[in-house]
Amino acid sequence: MAEEEVRLFRTWSSPFALRAIWALELKGVPYENIFENLSSKSQLLLQYNPVHGKVPVLVHNGRAVCESLVVVEYIDETWTQNPLLPEDPLERATARFWAKFGDDKVMQSIWDLVQKGREEQEAGLAQAIESLQPLEEILKGKKFFGGEKIGFLDIALGWLSNLVPVFHEITGLKLIEEERFPLLSAWMKDFSGFPTIRETLPPHDKLVTKFRAQLEALRAKSRSQQ
Amino acid sequence: MAGDAVKLLGAWPSPFVMRAQIALNLKSVGYEFLEETLGTKSQLLLQSNPVHKKIPVLIHGDKLVCESLIIVQYIDEVWSSGPGMLPSDLYDRATARFWAAYIDDKWFPSLIGIAKAQDDGAKKAAIEQVSEILAVLEDAFTKCSKGKTFFGGDRVGYLDIAFGCFLGWLRVTEKMNGVELISRSKTPQLAQWAERFCADPAVKDVMPETDKLAEFAKVLFAKFKNPPSQ
Numbered sequence: 001m002a003e004e005e006v007r008l009f010r011t012w013s014s015p016f017a018l019r020a021i022w023a024l025e026l027k028g029v030p031y032e033n034i035f036e037n038l039s040s041k042s043q044l045l046l047q048y049n050p051v052h053g054k055v056p057v058l059v060h061n062g063r064a065v066c067e068s069l070v071v072v073e074y075i076d077e078t079w080t081q082n083p084l085l086p087e088d089p090l091e092r093a094t095a096r097f098w099a100k101f102g103d104d105k106v107m108q109s110i111w112d113l114v115q116k117g118r119e120e121q122e123a124g125l126a127q128a129i130e131s132l133q134p135l136e137e138i139l140k141g142k143k144f145f146g147g148e149k150i151g152f153l154d155i156a157l158g159w160l161s162n163l164v165p166v167f168h169e170i171t172g173l174k175l176i177e178e179e180r181f182p183l184l185s186a187w188m189k190d191f192s193g194f195p196t197i198r199e200t201l202p203p204h205d206k207l208v209t210k211f212r213a214q215l216e217a218l219r220a221k222s223r224s225q226q
Numbered sequence: 227m228a229g230d231a232v233k234l235l236g237a238w239p240s241p242f243v244m245r246a247q248i249a250l251n252l253k254s255v256g257y258e259f260l261e262e263t264l265g266t267k268s269q270l271l272l273q274s275n276p277v278h279k280k281i282p283v284l285i286h287g288d289k290l291v292c293e294s295l296i297i298v299q300y301i302d303e304v305w306s307s308g309p310g311m312l313p314s315d316l317y318d319r320a321t322a323r324f325w326a327a328y329i330d331d332k333w334f335p336s337l338i339g340i341a342k343a344q345d346d347g348a349k350k351a352a353i354e355q356v357s358e359i360l361a362v363l364e365d366a367f368t369k370c371s372k373g374k375t376f377f378g379g380d381r382v383g384y385l386d387i388a389f390g391c392f393l394g395w396l397r398v399t400e401k402m403n404g405v406e407l408i409s410r411s412k413t414p415q416l417a418q419w420a421e422r423f424c425a426d427p428a429v430k431d432v433m434p435e436t437d438k439l440a441e442f443a444k445v446l447f448a449k450f451k452n453p454p455s456q
Contacts, residue, residue: 070327073323092303093300
């Protein structure tokens with residue numbers, strides 16, 4: 001096998017970069033972390049991702065792959081040990097469908113919610129909870145979304161397991177209550193507690209500080225625009 | 227499994243539905259087209275896609291697949307004999323997926339941005355944005371096609387389908403606004419590619435005629451300008 005060079009451009013906190021990291025770690029692929037400061041992006045990052053200038057970027061033997069879920073599928077197809085996507089075409093389509101739903105609906109409604117002021121949070125909370133409901137349904141009879149093992153959809157939704165507790169602390173709003181979401185609550189613990197995953201998670205307190213600051217900056221900006 | 231009956235829930239003006247049709251045509255898969263009427267959603271649609279209630283929905287035997295690009299990949303994986311719609315090289319495949327995501331996330335919103343613009347200033351800005359994105363896609367064509375006729379190489383492929391489905395709406399937009407968006411002077415490669423794509427046997431019968439689409443667009447855009455009260 002030819003000499004492999006795998007580099008991952010990331011930040012310490014990016015949930016999108018974590019997807020690529022989880023895929024690489026679960027497959028035991030050696031890689032080099034390249035930490036970026038997004039307020040002062042490196043020349044290399046802009047060269048490898050000229051369209052978006054975002055992380056993650058996977059550089060494999062000098063060739064750049066961008067967009068987190070595209071990166072995860074690339075990793076899955078290139079290093080075939082411990083497959084992440086199932087083999088059956090319908091199961092693959094279903095995993096991809098829910099991954100997209102997670103990004104387009106769940107992430108969006110949760111982020112909208114945490115940005116709102118206290119007064120508007122009630123309505124936002126209802127919508128966020130509604131978006132989580134289907135995920136509880138599809139976990140029936142399973143430990144992970146991938147079944148017995150962590151798979152593509154677990155990786156796509158994994159951000160829930162470390163960011164929902166952060167948002168809970170910042171807003172005081174309980175998004176995923178054990179009574180309403182017993183399966184999702186158990187999955188969050190199982191996923192973030194899985195040894196390979198646990199070692200990659202950014203520290204909770206540091207994330208709380210970061211998101212508090214980010215949300216305050218967003219609120220200040222929208223106040224000054226009124 | 228490949229032999230089960232195939233139905234496609236859709237509507238003739240929808241570029242997203244067209245993606246599924248082109249994919250089925252490329253694989254020579256016969257299917258029944260179930261046309262949804264604009265403004266209403268059939269029971270079958272609500273049952274088949276309860277999450278989004280949107281077309282297209284592929285009904286393959288008792289299997290349901292939603293989301294146009296996911297449907298295209300499903301078709302590619304089920305009817306796997308013959309040339310694939312995604313490149314066989316894994317890096318090229320990732321590149322095709324990257325640009326398909328760009329089409330959905332950047333291109334499509336910019337195109338409907340023109341229709342949604344409420345005044346001349348906003349319209350001009352929206353047109354400018356579409357032109358910028360087309361310049362990026364012209365560049366992407368060079369990289370993906372590697373000197374061949376389509377984004378996918380010698381044949382219509384995944385990215386050709388992802389982008390080409392919008393050509394009817396693009397022509398309508400050009401006509402209604404008196405602008406040239408894809409042209410031989412500004413985007414020469416895309417201009418040639420557009421002609422070849424629309425002439426392809428898998429495409430030409432499902433690409434709506436510009437005039438018919440323009441008539442439909444007038445009805446639709448009237449709704450944007452006077453949205454029904456919530």
